[in-house]
Amino acid sequence: MTTLIIDDDPFTLKLLTRQLTTLGVEDIHCFEGAEAALSFLPGIMAATTLVLCDLQMPGIDGVEMLRHLGTIGYPGSLVLISGEDERILQTAGLLASGQALNLLGTLHKPIATERLREMLLRHHAQRPIIQARASRKAYTAAELRQALAEGQITCHFQPKVCLASGRLVAVESLVRWQHPQDGLVYPDQFIPLAEEAGLITALTEVVLAISLRQAQAWQKQGLTLSVAVNVSMDSLVTLDFPDRIARALEETGIPPSQLILEVTETRLMRDRLAALDILARLRLKRIGLSIDDFGTGHSSFAQLRDVPFTELKIDRGFVHHAATETARRTIFEASLHAAQELGLKTVAEGAEDQADWDFLRASGCAMVQGFFVSRPMPGPEMPDWAAAWAQRYSTLVAGG
Ligand code: C2E
Ligand code: MG
């Protein structure tokens, strides 16, 4: 393991070297500027390399350094150091992940040895993960068309539970491609393709059919659940979409109010009037409409003003870590407040840990969906999961 410390302040260099040595780190190289470090790096490009870099430096600053590291495809780990406020470090953190750099964390000056130890532990723990990261494959429209025709498209379902009662009220249907060679392929690898290739409407109809059939099967087992299906607003161009959905509902005997369409807007809408026409008619048919990923991209207040939504899902970017990060919490609370004032059901997405859970329980948000409650699962597993969850919820509530 080779460690580089980059900081324009000689005192910080000396201090950090001493702290790292105490923690058993050996091969340490110090640089008073990013330029020298960058010419040294090509010789030590390995996953075991660790770079500790200051943000505020004359010459190449820390943000530029991130860009350079991204360009050369630096494979090691990175820790950012700064005397700047938390918000700058957070933004720098986003830039680092945007460059696909393995950022372990950020350190405030003066640096506590305990925090430094934490970073070293992460560095050692993360190495196998990086090596195991599977390569992503690009699929063609022909392959996707074949998948649709041959029934390789399936859905997993993730619970949406009521925070106050623990009740399992709904599930979100998440599409998966059961690929004959590549295994389970996730939607971020084929939804954009489906949209570009004009296959998204066909895909939505398959997902809808699978989801309604699954809801019917749960119903027979005594489990009444609302089912949420994702539709991108850009795909709402065929004006008979509501009629086709109504027909699918009739065929399965699921009441329209038990279906929720989660609407996102990924690109610029081609035909805004058509989308509004379709959404209004879906509401007239009593189908639920949810604004998904609220607060990101185009999914924002203007949409909330114009579309008769019944539910608002706060994006996980404002949920996970909301307890400790002021910006996230503030946006979470503003979104929640707007939804409540408009009489919408509220769902927090992406709760991952106990801190998120505790925060949400106290927040007044109605429902939660996230890995902390459950990962998405195959439909037949849902009844057993529901029983186990009821048990877990009572211990969670008793504990807090
Ligand atoms: P989404 O609608 O916001 O769905 C939630 C995504 O977040 C799912 O990813 C889910 O597995 C993931 N998730 C849930 N809880 C957590 C958590 O606690 N932490 C983290 N990090 N992630 C969590 P998935 O299944 O990969 O789906 C990604 C996106 O693909 C969905 O985002 C949705 O926009 C899109 N998608 C999925 N199925 C369909 C579909 O049938 N049609 C369309 N048009 N889009 C779909
Ligand atoms: Mg969704």
Ligand code: MG
């Ligand atoms: Mg979402």
